[in-house]
Amino acid sequence: MIDPSIFKAYDIRGIYPSQIDGEVARRVGMAFVEYLGARHVAVGRDVRLSSAELSAGFTEGARSRGCDVTDIGVAGTDMLYFAVARHELDGGAIVTASHNPKEWNGLKLVRRGALALSGDAGIGDIREAVLAGRHSPSGTPGRLVERGVCGEYADHCLSFVDPSSIPRLKVVLDPGNGVGAVGAEAVFSRVPLEIVKMHFEMDGRFPNHPPDPLVEANRVQLVEKVVAEGAQLGIAWDGDADRCFFIDDTGDFVPGDFVTAILAESFCSKEPGARIVYDIRASRAVPDRVAAAGGTALVNRVGHAFIKQRMRAENAVFGGEVSGHYYFRGNWYADNGMIPALVLLELLGQRGTTLSGLLAPLRNRYWISGEVNSHVPDVEAALGRLERRYRDGRIEKLDGISIGYDDWRFNVRPSNTEPLLRLNLEAASEEAMRARRDEVLSVIRGG
Numbered sequence: 001m002i003d004p005s006i007f008k009a010y011d012i013r014g015i016y017p018s019q020i021d022g023e024v025a026r027r028v029g030m031a032f033v034e035y036l037g038a039r040h041v042a043v044g045r046d047v048r049l050s051s052a053e054l055s056a057g058f059t060e061g062a063r064s065r066g067c068d069v070t071d072i073g074v075a076g077t078d079m080l081y082f083a084v085a086r087h088e089l090d091g092g093a094i095v096t097a098s099h100n101p102k103e104w105n106g107l108k109l110v111r112r113g114a115l116a117l118s119g120d121a122g123i124g125d126i127r128e129a130v131l132a133g134r135h136s137p138s139g140t141p142g143r144l145v146e147r148g149v150c151g152e153y154a155d156h157c158l159s160f161v162d163p164s165s166i167p168r169l170k171v172v173l174d175p176g177n178g179v180g181a182v183g184a185e186a187v188f189s190r191v192p193l194e195i196v197k198m199h200f201e202m203d204g205r206f207p208n209h210p211p212d213p214l215v216e217a218n219r220v221q222l223v224e225k226v227v228a229e230g231a232q233l234g235i236a237w238d239g240d241a242d243r244c245f246f247i248d249d250t251g252d253f254v255p256g257d258f259v260t261a262i263l264a265e266s267f268c269s270k271e272p273g274a275r276i277v278y279d280i281r282a283s284r285a286v287p288d289r290v291a292a293a294g295g296t297a298l299v300n301r302v303g304h305a306f307i308k309q310r311m312r313a314e315n316a317v318f319g320g321e322v323s324g325h326y327y328f329r330g331n332w333y334a335d336n337g338m339i340p341a342l343v344l345l346e347l348l349g350q351r352g353t354t355l356s357g358l359l360a361p362l363r364n365r366y367w368i369s370g371e372v373n374s375h376v377p378d379v380e381a382a383l384g385r386l387e388r389r390y391r392d393g394r395i396e397k398l399d400g401i402s403i404g405y406d407d408w409r410f411n412v413r414p415s416n417t418e419p420l421l422r423l424n425l426e427a428a429s430e431e432a433m434r435a436r437r438d439e440v441l442s443v444i445r446g447g
Contacts (some may be wrong), residue, residue, distance in 0.1 A: 002027070006106070007127035009119040009416045013106030015099050016050040020105055022057030024130075025095070028107055029061025030137075035122060036111055038090035040068040040142075042083045042440050044075035045095035046179045046240050048204040050105045054095045058107065063144060064137035070145045074202065076179045076241030078336040080115040083155060085151050088112070094241040095180075104203055108240075114334045118305035125279035138235045154186040157338045160330060166191045166342070166359070169232040172247075174198040176211050178353035180237030180337060187338045191345070197230050198222065211239030212325060215291040219245070219253060227251040233345070233355055243324035246344065248355040255370065257282035258362050259291040260320025263340060265396060267318045268293035275311050277319035280399045281411050281424040285366040286320070299397035302413065308333045322424065323373070323426040367433040369410075371423040374444045376421055379414045381442050383421075386412060389443050408436050412444065437445040 002024055006014035012028060014020040017239035033041065043059055045051040059069050067090075072083050077094045084092040091111045097104035109126070111119040117123050129135060162211040173194050175181040181200045188195055198221065199208045213236035226234040226247050232245030246254040257278070264276040264286065274295040278286045279302045287297035300310045300319075304327075307319045309335045319327035326340040327333055344355070351358060376382045381400055393403040400413030400422075421444055427433040 002131060004127065004131060005305040006329070007119070007123055009115065010303060011098065011108045012123065013104060015103050016048075016054075016105045016373075020054070021050070022053040025054040025057035025107065026061035027130045027133070027135070028126060029058040029093070029222045030065050030135040031111060031126045032093065033062045033067040034129065034135055035125050038062075038067050038092050039087050040070070040079060042070045042089050042092035043095070044072040044080040044083070046097075046204070047177070048097065048102060048105050048366050049073060049203065051095045054105055054107070058093055059093065059144065063142040065135070066139045066142050068145070070147050072147060072149050074182060075149070076183050076237075076333065076337060077108055078338070079149055079153050079183060080108075080241045081110060081332065081336075082153050084110055084112070085114040085334070086152065086156070087110065094240065097239040098240045099210075099214070101210055105414065114332045115303045116308060118303075121305070128243055137353060142396075144171055145387055150182065150186040155181075155191060156331075157336065157342060158190060159168075159171045160328065160339050161342045161346040162336040163191050165349045166193070166345045167271060168192045168194060169345070169348070170196065170229060171345075172196045172198060172222060172225045172229060172234040173200075174213075174225075174234065174236040175200060175241065176218070176236065176239070177201060177203040177206050178211050178237065178239045178241060178359070178368065179193040180241035182238070183241055183338050184278040187342070191342070192346060193345075196225065196231060198225055206239070206272040211313040213238060213245040216253070219247065223247055223253070225252045232348075235341050237337050238324070242335050244326070244337045244340050245324050246341075246355065253357065254355065254359060255283070255368060256320065256324045257286055257368070258359055258366075259324075259340065259344070260322075260326070261285045261362060262358055263320065263326065263343055264290050264295065264297070264318055265293045268295035271317050274318070275314045275316040277302055277307055277314065277316045279307065279321045282320075282404055283366045283368050283373070283426050284409070285362050299398065302337055323406075357413045367427050367430045369423065369433055369437045372423045372437065372441065374421050374423065376419055376444065376446075379419055379421060382446070383412065383414070385443050385446070386440070408432060409438070410440055412440075
């Protein structure tokens, strides 16, 4: 009996082997090919101990429906996107549970052009087919081809910058024993950096820290290394390397909305009037800096499927999320874990400054809480309390509830999978941010 809860809003994900295993992946492979009418797809995998089994299962299922499969091997999610889009395949799957603990695994699925399947577009159909057991092998099995993409992937990433503009900085790289090591080796060996490597040995047990750099505890070693080495920058990736995170030259973490703001400025300087998509959680730093650079900032609901759809509709050149996902029109509107670092390095060279210097105007003006989670017994009741308490503010319901005032604002969104509310808040001073954060949390938690 297959657990229906593994079919999520953006992917298929569960605990191995109780919820997901090679047999589940085989059935997903059959249903995926049938749903797309695919003749040729790609498959890749992260380094989790169960990934080879799931990859083999998915491949067997896809081939049993007569579909050819190109296996790109151990690779980042963004490398799978690249393989599907560059070679004009009908779709692809990457076996990964992203930032989840080592016991988890799953599948991220895309169609032609690296367009992500989601609960609203594709995953629901595949869920129904898998649970109903509708599919079985048919006809002659498809071919299996093994093909690495590292070299051409690196060429593609480097095409976004002028490598000669990248200064010779000391940079600490931490893929956290995940597949980020594959992309980082391919890309950063070709730019003039002094590289200090951390946790490049790929190990699906993630022995040094869990593969989620958004959690502060998982960045401690990187921060310490940046400071000890006197490095100008630290870069970390999550378990499947489609997100990247930055530590500045002082050892401070750089929030994703600040990264979005400064990368957006770079794209606006290259394309006058550029359209930039950002998520509803982000600081006002993003629309303010985009406007100052002559661009147009477009706020959007959270989630990679929704950001990509909006970017395509608006012909946006760049998009960013607080969570560390960064999207590029020149990358088929998909997210990528290496391109943001290259663009940032190029920007530091062009400006002749440090990352802390580049960020100082933002840090001195926009005081942000970061994401604060609250477990609540009744999500709708808590959202209702917020709307009543702050009814004099500017209320929007694009994604959860956002309420703004002239000198502070916040967004509260429910989790897709548990009774949890996520708060992101900003104010005009650190003192005001802390006071407003605690006040809003009290309302959320029924205090």
